Amino acid sequence: MIPVLAAGAAPLQTSLGRPTAASIGFFFAIVVLTLIITYFAARRTKTSSEYYAAGRSVSAAQNGLALAGDYMSAASFLGISGMVALKGYDGMIYATGWLVGWPALMFLVAEPLRNLGKFTFADVVAFRLRQTPVRIAAAFGGIATVLFYTIAQMVGSGSLINLMFGIRYEYAELIVGVVMLLYVLFGGMLATTWVQIIKAVLLLIGVSVLTVLVLAKFGYDPTNLYAAVVREYGQAALEPGGLVSSPVEAVSLGLALMFGLLGLPHILMRFYTVPDAKAARKSVLYATGLIGYFYLIIPVVGFGAAALVGRDFISRVDKGGNMAAPLVAELLAGTPFLGFIAAVAFATILAVVAGLTLAGASAYSHDIYVSVIKKGKATEEEQVRAAKTATVVFGVAAVLLGILFKGQNVAFMVGLAFSIAASANFPALLLSVVWKRFTTMGAVWSIVTGATLSVVMIFLSPTVWGEILGHLDAAGKPLGIIPLKNPAIVSMTAAFVVGIAVSLLSEEKEAQAAFEEEKLRTYLGVGAE
């Protein structure tokens, strides 16, 4: 318990940081429910298509919810509400950036991806190119993206679970690893999808209730809420602050967030779970609606936390503000509701890591093992066995890396994952769909350029070189050898330029000849799996 005086009024305290009957009850209810679903999903998960793609039996509405579930991580729920609570309007700018990739995903890749691929985005890139080099390069880009994203999620989840339940960091990592492995290993994509759906529904209900509770305190009028925030923290809380100061930086971050989505393997993989391109299209509409709604109401929770709980208390519980939403939940509806919100946040972590694990495993087992090592000639049994082995390896690696990076500042790894996705995966994916003269060497060099530039530029950025490695200027500001915090504006452009230039220099007759067949599938869906 942390008793603190709030703005000179009644002492605030919280049961955060120790397990309560409510939080444990809700947590076990969610885990039991999802494991029961896993049991039934396991009986329908025998073939590789069932393991990776839920037998292509997921409806558009279900996939829309699952996509939203995959995307609304604990970081966006707890992080953005905390950012709004502590920094005010800047949190809203950040939130919009996370949504705008979804329309772009719809316009550029959703339908071609569904029509051309089987289980991974590499299927699309390698469709008419030479399998071995393209598969290896694309799997490398995919695994790098998923791995950095997973490390950030695991480290974040360990500390969040520690903050909410008081469970030791290492145990938290183990619990997440074991439970999510049960989902993925036995229930494959079907169980993972249902876990995402349940988590998305619970999260949306939880945040909606929280929003209504906050607004009820202010006569259901957001302007009263804004007025209360301004009374306490000044007009600056409703004005843009330091987040968007340099236009180049802002555009670069925007590009990474927008086009990074179009290269996230765990998101792209979901499009193979629906029966056809029409369902893929509809599922993006559902996902955009739900995620947009989520980012519209999250700031209300954040402002509510600032006005009712107070910035002082929020940052005393957690410096980054991550506990703003749980704290305001406890203040408005007591310990049981806090328990519900904490359990939902836990379920969110489990579901997101499960989705990442399945995507990471498929990049190895489908793209490397089946397509490169077995030259596409693996039996169903071998494919499923490879997928499950890769799943276990990836899951164990996630737990070990989570423990290894304990206490490290890994927030930059989310930016790195999005940058690699936008610079290595997305350009090759788009060029392979739209450009007849794209070649094997063009794809490989585009992926290598995008991934290498992302890693090197982030290492030399003010975030890693300056903050983490401690290179500061005289005034104590972090320095970067490259001044950009987010490299996408350079690395993504370079990946396109290199992909196009190398393709023009390495003409590939077979790839051009196969473009007709690809077009038939891309636009008419003829021959789609």
Place this chain on the structure above:
Amino acid sequence: MEVARVTRPADRAGKTAHEVIQSPDFKALVRKRWTVSIALLALLFVTYYGYILLIAADRPLVSQRIGAVTTLAIPLGIGTIVAAWILTGFYVWWANRKYDPEVERLKGQLER
């Protein structure tokens, strides 16, 4: 054989995949699909990057109050999210109404 093919009406069934892909109708379909996509993407760029760059370029403008305390920046942020919804919704509406029927028609021309 070639002569017989040419004399058949344009909408006949039994075209080869090559003939369908080379047909003006298929080319028009592909062109229309990308025209709509690129136009919507351009609108998305205008709304989102317009929003970000407006904040970066003219902070006093977006910080001006439009109510007792509410700043212009708040409806602008909400508007960006709503615009993303509208653009996505428009694409689905267009694809369901215009794209899908044309796909079905062209698929019907393919020889089985």
